[in-house]
Amino acid sequence: MSAKDYFEITYWLISLLILGFTIYYIKTSPIKAVETGRKLNDEQNKYNAKSELFLTLFSLRGNPTNYNFVNGLNQIDIVFEDVPAVLEAWERLYNSLNTKDQVNPIQEWSLLRTELLSEMAQSLGYQKLKQTAIQRNYSPQAHANQDDENWSFNQAAKKFFETGTILYNMHIESLELMNENKKANPDNNQ
Structure with a gap:
């Protein structure tokens, strides 16, 4: 080669x-x-x-x-x-x-x-x-004011619902008491 x-x-x-x-x-x-x-x-x-x-x-x-x-x-x-x-x-x-x-x-x-x-x-x-x-x-101050208003509204709503719950429970108790009185005195139901 x-x-x-x-x-x-x-x-x-x-x-x-x-x-x-x-x-x-x-x-x-x-x-x-x-x-x-x-x-x-x-x-x-x-x-x-x-x-x-x-x-x-x-x-x-x-x-x-x-x-x-x-x-x-x-x-x-x-x-x-x-x-x-x-x-x-x-x-x-x-x-x-x-x-x-x-x-x-x-x-x-x-x-x-x-x-x-x-x-x-x-x-x-x-x-x-x-x-x-x-x-x-x-x-901004507007945000702080809005937060304060929201907090106040939430507190008022909470108070409203708590009061409503108390009134509702009182109403239920009075109805139960009336039913018990009706059962205890069937003659006075007229």
Whole structure:
């Protein structure tokens, strides 16, 4: 065999090798593209869930007894499962919320909420958001007035139903007493 034959054999082997790789990559590229797309979509969905939860908690930070705020707190463990700093801040707040006989629980909870929101903001890339901005919140006086009116209405409704129940029970007792009197004195029923 001459050198020309070796070059030709080498050329065809390299060509077959290139063809084999081409076929392999043509076959696997769509699968890898779909896998990459799904991974990116999952990451985007996780980021969106974190962002939505953060914005919910942030917008309700001045009203920590709001049901949406409480529900949001209960989602932190799953939504921020991969952010240890957020989970640690949430654990400190959770433990504080369940600790009785604190000296100043309202102030402690406010500071721990601020710390939690700050950790969440940092993990989402809100680097310029300061804790002083997190501590500020706006709630118009009209909301407080509405809450007071709702509370007063609920108290009045409660009193009305309690009084109605007492009157109903008294009426039932008087009817039962009348029935007993009728049974005891059948001659006086006319």
